Amino acid sequence: MSRKMLLAAAAALSLCAFPALAQETVAITGGKVLTGTSVIENGTVVIRDGRIVSVGSGAAPAGARVIDARGKTVSPGIVAVDAGLGAQEVSSVGGTNDLANGSNSIGASFDVSYGLDPWSFTLPVARLGGITRAVVVPAHAGGGGGFSHHQDDGDHDFAGIGGGGLQSPGLFAGQAAVVQLGQGTDILVRPRVAMVAPFGEAGAGIAGGARGAQFVQFKETLAEVRLYARNKSAYDRAALRGLSVSRADLEALIPVVEGRMPLIVTVHRAADIQQVLRLAREEGLKIILDGAEEGWLVADQIAAARVPVLVNAIANLPGDFERRAARMENAAALNAAGVVIAIKGNEGSVHRAREARYNAGNAVSHGLPYDAAIAALTVNPARIFGADGQYGQLAPGAAADVVVWTGDPLEPLSRPTAVFIDGREQPLTSRQTELRDRYLNGGEGDRPPAYRQ
Incomplete structure (x- = not known):
């Protein structure tokens, strides 16, 4: 040739x-x-x-x-937020779930973008619901309004360093990524768009059982990050005191403590929201509230802090003591106070990600202006994650x-x-529509030979 x-x-x-x-x-x-x-x-x-x-x-x-x-x-x-699209196929099958991480040496540094699957069957289904982009978020104990995040059962079997003093489990779940749902082999738009951490009851469980303990441990971790950032050469020479998180996690948290990377905080109770706002103010953090079912009680404080909220607009049941005041008017109240909101889908926004628009419709029926509901599915998610005007x-x-x-x-x-x-x-089309069409009205001509015998 x-x-x-x-x-x-x-x-x-x-x-x-x-x-x-x-x-x-x-x-x-x-x-x-x-x-x-x-x-x-x-x-x-x-x-x-x-x-x-x-x-x-x-x-x-x-x-x-x-x-x-x-x-x-x-x-x-539509831009899906707090989603698992492309990183989780079946939540109960561990080998198909790349959202959850069980290492005590890789917490904040866990980068969900490395587990993305552009061939996932969940992507075409979401696309048929009008979703074109998604913010994929690592799972953690007591996760957000999707209610399918990993639940902490108290039996920790962590990979990584054993008894080396590292947090087990860590306070941080990892870093989120933005994906696009178009056909092709490269769905990643931008990795490491935000850090993720649970607060409230879930965060307290990680820290030893009390909310106050988590805040102290959290502030100490941020102090360690700042110490490390100022003394990297000393750390390399083993001339720095022992730190409670790994070097990978320390590096991943530097943009957070410097206010360059937002921290998605899963929190539900109004009292916990107040304390998280106080923490962000004291530490100079840029935060995004996830859940905030009782946010309407402190909507003015959230707005004054200029903190956006990822909200499940149909969360209205007091399933635990953190959500005693959950109500369908939450999204409307937050928006009326001037809070920038993004509306989520259901059950982790994987198989039911397309239901975000149904949730937005329900929010409209409970007082959210129509144009605000459209913005909460489109413009606001982009704005919240630093892509205003890009999509x-x-x-x-x-x-x-x-x-x-x-x-x-x-x-x-x-x-x-x-x-x-x-x-x-x-x-x-999706795999589901292709199967429907294949077997519609018997579908004998399209069946494999073994099915025609």
Whole structure:
């Protein structure tokens, strides 16, 4: 084979392995456009090279492929928060669960992005629910509103260093990552977007049983991180006193103590929320509250601290003493106080991640303004995790994550008729729909030979 032919073959293979963004111009016309911050009736959204080119009421540009959205609704892709998408297949099967970590030497340094599976069956299902991006969060004892996080049973069998004085288990669950749900082999958008730690009853259990003990241990850990950051050379020479966390965890926590990496704090009780706000103020931490079922009781304090909240809008049962005042109006009360909220899905936002929009609809029925509910699914998650203007909204320059719906996105019977992620149109199929179609009306012709005998 000639050198010229070899080069041509190599170029073709590279294009297959790393497909370029679609170059065609797509115009979605005639629909009700929810930009994430406003509404445009009979609007036009123009996509090119993976980005939103324009959003308005003008005509489609010449040469564009036109998608007729008359009678339909066009919205940004939903951003799932506190999710396990791509990192958990079956929660009860350990080998498919890369959200939970049981090492006492790798806590804060646990990076969930290394366990992501772009072939996960959960991704197309979520995509069919209009989800285009997700914030994947490590599991921990007493985790957030999804209620499928790892529960601490008190029987710790930790990998890593044994009796070396390291925290067992650690106070930190690890670092979250942002993923996109488009087809392809690389779903990671940004790793290490936030640190995760449980407080309240779960945090107290880790620290020895009392809430006060956790706060003391937490502050001491942050002091150790600052000591290490100032004296790395002494640490390398073994000339620094013994520290309670590993070097990997110390390094991972430096951005947290410096206020560059937000800390997702799982907390439920109003009294615990107050103490976490105090801790953040004293230590100079940038925090995000996760859960906050009793947040409405201290909404003004949360707003004054300018702390956002990841909320399960349908959490309304006092399943324990931390959620005695849980109510369906929580999201509305937080929003009314000026808190930036993002609405979560159910059961860890893996198999039921798509239910975030149902939860948002329920929040609207309990007082949350409609536009605030749309923002809580799209613009707000991006803003909370430092990507304001990059995705989660229909605006020039933003990633072309666009969903065309048959109707109102908050109406359960509405469904996507087109989904774009980074400008690429996605198939509206999943393993479930393929199995349905295969065996619909008997499906004899598509069955494997053994099934036809």
